[in-house]
Amino acid sequence: MTEVGRDSGRIIFMDGGHNFRDxxxxxxxxxCHVAQGLVFRSGTMSELSDRDHAILDNLGLKVICDLRSTSERSRRxxxxxxxxxxxxxxxxxxxxxxxxxxxxxxxDATPDTVRALMIDAYRTLAYEQAPSYRELFLRIAQGPLPLVFHCAAGKDRTGIAAALLLDLLGVERERIFADYALTDEFFARGCQLIASDPVGHRFAEVDPAIWEPMMRADPAYLAAMFVALEVRHGTxxxxxxxELGLDDEDIMTIRDRLLV
Known part of the structure; x- marks a missing residue:
């Protein structure tokens, strides 16, 4: 397990949850340190067990921000x-x-071409998800906590949101990349979720080696996202x-709430 994975209390293991962590x-x-027990990230919450529900209750969870698309929420x-x-x-x-x-x-698809497409996708994904990220950050600033935000795998949309938040709080990039890469601890489970998705048949005829880069939490993906933002915005x-429309007060409030 990675250094991040050994961090006490970070991963919250569930029966049907996926990639749920503080x-x-x-x-x-x-x-300073980022406060624990206030903001969580996760993958799909479509298979939570009754025991998992009890875990959420024990966390005192108040808000769930579901970053999935309309069709994803409908399917699962x-x-x-x-x-x-x-x-x-x-x-x-x-x-x-x-x-x-x-x-x-x-x-002509290969693992390398898929990896290159993932890197390219990360250059625009933060902009595509900006309306969702705005609502998420405003809830962290102004709404009740604890809160969890999630997508399907808890890697791409969720990973970018977590990286932006940790960066805003002043966490070093190396640690942000390590937090992102921790999703690979859940790689096998993520592949199972893809295979069992109602549209998972689209992958049945594709060599798993080709679509594996899509499932990996490759730090190069996140690095491409940061470079794209910094080229266009400076930081x-x-x-x-x-792009999210947060002002000085919103950002100061997020830092006041989440830093100890």
Whole structure:
């Protein structure tokens, strides 16, 4: 297990949950730490067991931000307790960047070409998801906590959101990349989820070696995202200001709430 994986209390193991973990505990450049028990990241919540529901209750969870597309939520609705009082936020939208299915079916497709397409997708994914990220960051600034945000694998849309948040809080890039790469601890489970998805048949005729790069948490993907934002905005924080519309007060409040 990676150094991040050994961090006590970060990963929350569940029966039917996937890639659920606390983003807190990381040190920042100015000597603070990201508070634990306030913001969590996750993959799909469509197969949660009753025991998993009890875990969420014990966390005191108040808000769930579902970053999945409209069709993803329709195919695999989250399994949550009927009596749960969570605020659940989602946005009706359809994915474009990151949909590599057609490319993987090409006769000349290789693991390297799929990896290159993933890197390219990461250059635009933060912009595609900007409306969702704005709502997520505003809820972290202004809404009740604890909160969890998630997508399907908890890697791409969720991984970028976590990276932007940790960067805003002053966590070193090396640690941000390590947190992102921790998703690879759940690689086998992620592949199972893809195979069992109602549209998973699209991958049945594709050599797993070709679509494996799509499932990996390759730090090069996240690095491409940061470079794209910095070329256009100067810094990742400037992207948050320019594209998500957060102001000084919002950013200061996020830091006040999440840094100890």
């Amino acid at each position: 983003i807190g505990g990381y040190p920042t450049r100015d000597g 609705p989250s399994r949550l307790p009927e009596a749960a009082q969570y605020e659940i936020w989602s946005r009706d939208h359809h994915m474009s960047a990151g949909d590599l299915t057609e490319a993987m079916h090409r006769p 990742a924080e400037a992207f948050i200001r320019d």
